[in-house]
Amino acid sequence: MNLTRVLTFAALVGSALMAGLFFAFGTAVMGSLQRMPAGQGAVAMNLINVRIQNPLFLLVLMVTALICLALPILGFVQDSPGKWWLLTGSALYLVGIMVISFAINIPLNDQLAAVDPHSAAGAAEWLNYLAKWNPANNARAFTGTLAVISFALALHTNRAA
Template sequence: MAGLFPFLIFSAVIGAGINAGLFFIFSVCIMGALGRLPAEQGVAAMQSINVVILNPWFMLAFFGTTLLSLVLVAVAFFTGSPARLYVIAGSLLFLVGTIMVTMVFNVPMNNALEALQPQSEEAVRLWSSTYLIDWVRWNHVRTLSSIGTLGCFVMAFRVA
């Protein structure tokens, strides 16, 4: 178990870093660029992103880090390692601030956007009045929680 714990933590560092980078680039670049487009084009582009992102690499990074977080919490309770508190903190940050926020806020907004024709008045209204504000706000939460997760897992790896 002693050799496995640092390996799991290291793997979680990689996963958290990938997720933090993904959410960061949406917060600081992609959504701003889409917001500069005419609403119909922004909606269509986001609808396309929401389809393309559901690929095996994204799933591995997103759900793999979720699985690692769950495994690490369980293992942390059975180890006396000084890394356990960082592992628990990082795992909880990821599970609540990234996974839960995604499932409760961002995915339902994506689904609502997906159900609309990009050029419809309803899509334009949703995009301009709600989506660009609320989706981005919740993405900032995911970004910060993923960065916090990354920091916790790096510290855990350091002391493991």
């Protein structure tokens, strides 16, 4: 098994873990928090946002991003048959998960944490948060899933060659 295949499998697993996390948030967690009184939902989300910054989550998130930076280069240098799938999966992960997270979701998390969740301003921020955070999160789940499919196709294409 060569390095490109090992890294492709690692990128597939990392993308699947991230997509699954974002899918769970989009289908269960956020809907539950939305049904709570605004102050309670915001407090719960703030606690989640602190707790999620743990070594295992950050390891999977960042190592997968690093792998996605290396995979297209390896694929093209080795002229891998699945190089276009590697490029596609990597771009989907880097743009759809990393860029969206750092450009939209994390700044929204910081804004939410900066207000008193039990104040009128906090309630307004919570509504703003939900309106922007949820679609961005759903985009992360969707692009992460497409990245998984792309990496699976890269593995299949490389195996068939």
